[in-house]
Amino acid sequence: MIFLPFSPCGRRWREAPDEGYLSTKTQLAERYPSPDTNALPRVRATLSHKGRGKEHEMTSPDLPAELKAALDGKLRGFSRSDAAGRAASISKTYRGGGNSGAIRSEADALAYALARMPATYAAVIASLNALVEIRPDFAPNSLLDIGAGPGTATWAATEAFPSLRDFTLLDANDALRALALDLVSDSFRLRDLSYERGEARAALAKADAADLVMASYMIGEISDTEQRALAELMWAKTHDTLLVVEPGTPAGYARIIALREHLIALGAHVAAPCPHDGRCPLQTPDWCHFTQRLQRSRAHKQVKGAELPFEDEKFAYVALTRELVETRPSRVLAQPAVTKVEIAAKLCTPEGLVLTKVPRRAKADYAAARRWRWGDAVN
Numbered sequence: 001m002i003f004l005p006f007s008p009c010g011r012r013w014r015e016a017p018d019e020g021y022l023s024t025k026t027q028l029a030e031r032y033p034s035p036d037t038n039a040l041p042r043v044r045a046t047l048s049h050k051g052r053g054k055e056h057e058m059t060s061p062d063l064p065a066e067l068k069a070a071l072d073g074k075l076r077g078f079s080r081s082d083a084a085g086r087a088a089s090i091s092k093t094y095r096g097g098g099n100s101g102a103i104r105s106e107a108d109a110l111a112y113a114l115a116r117m118p119a120t121y122a123a124v125i126a127s128l129n130a131l132v133e134i135r136p137d138f139a140p141n142s143l144l145d146i147g148a149g150p151g152t153a154t155w156a157a158t159e160a161f162p163s164l165r166d167f168t169l170l171d172a173n174d175a176l177r178a179l180a181l182d183l184v185s186d187s188f189r190l191r192d193l194s195y196e197r198g199e200a201r202a203a204l205a206k207a208d209a210a211d212l213v214m215a216s217y218m219i220g221e222i223s224d225t226e227q228r229a230l231a232e233l234m235w236a237k238t239h240d241t242l243l244v245v246e247p248g249t250p251a252g253y254a255r256i257i258a259l260r261e262h263l264i265a266l267g268a269h270v271a272a273p274c275p276h277d278g279r280c281p282l283q284t285p286d287w288c289h290f291t292q293r294l295q296r297s298r299a300h301k302q303v304k305g306a307e308l309p310f311e312d313e314k315f316a317y318v319a320l321t322r323e324l325v326e327t328r329p330s331r332v333l334a335q336p337a338v339t340k341v342e343i344a345a346k347l348c349t350p351e352g353l354v355l356t357k358v359p360r361r362a363k364a365d366y367a368a369a370r371r372w373r374w375g376d377a378v379n
């Protein structure tokens, strides 16, 4: 069993400073004044931690060995400095508001995969771990991966769900599609997957519905109007669960929230991260997002020109189900602030946003709350 804790991240985002990581009591007090001065509900300090990794196995956020080997094999004929140059130029395009249209050649696709696949994979795994924690019996047979690119979400779902047998990927980008097919060619489970080339809505309209439908880091590449239409179509093609993952920026969160509200109106229920189907209680400039730490391989460091052996990927996600999930635990929305006196944690609960304070003198509760991490489900 491998479980890596969610951890806070010091990276700055272009769109706004990170409000999600509330590290000090002062920050918490400023943003969420105590109930004496504000009508926020409180929960008693009786929350128990939901046995992280005890009830079921969590999937590691690091790329599976088979995928790492396939990427390393592809890299053999390529210059790492060329890959680094291409990755930097693709990332500059993204920062400038562009999209993966900048990925045109085999070398571009490989550079993109080396630089970004470990992080998007880790974010999808973290979202799937949250889903599996809430629905341990979910055993999908079929998967549809929309805007699949190099196949990141498909690899992640394959790791998380041994039950998956039938894989359909869709994407408009030839170079990423070719790379994805190359990467799975030696994989026993994935080598027979079907990868349709085409614009997402047109290709999806022709696809069979699947138990699990996923769109990872994709909807941000299409217009708001297209996002609405694609959301409806993805939902129509979902037998059981739809998972959408986006960058953990305010803009990524806004896209998740728009899709969430739209599909709840069409009958969807939230399985994670929210413990309710109501409106998101967070108010601007706050936004719901999480962070996942992942290890960087040597090639990953070289392509990114990075020194640190790890990085923290911020992401936002929503898992929507056809059936209402029976138990929806509260969610820890920022890394709890631990002091000698108490632990203060920001929670999204079925009743709304709550700042809970667990005093040290409540020994058992304090010990349980010490294990809470940003992104955890707690009850």
Ligand SMILES: C[S@@+](CC[C@H](N)C(=O)[O-])C[C@H]1O[C@@H](n2cnc3c(N)ncnc32)[C@H](O)[C@@H]1O
Residues within 6 Å of the ligand: 100, 117, 120, 121, 146, 147, 148, 149, 150, 151, 152, 153, 170, 171, 172, 173, 176, 198, 199, 200, 201, 215, 216, 217, 218, 221, 222
């Ligand atoms: C940032 S990449 C993410 C790839 C992959 N899902 C991942 O998580 O690594 C976005 C992907 O969405 C695809 N995409 C964007 N708009 C699309 C559209 N309208 N139809 C089909 N694919 C699209 C791009 O070609 C690209 O592969």
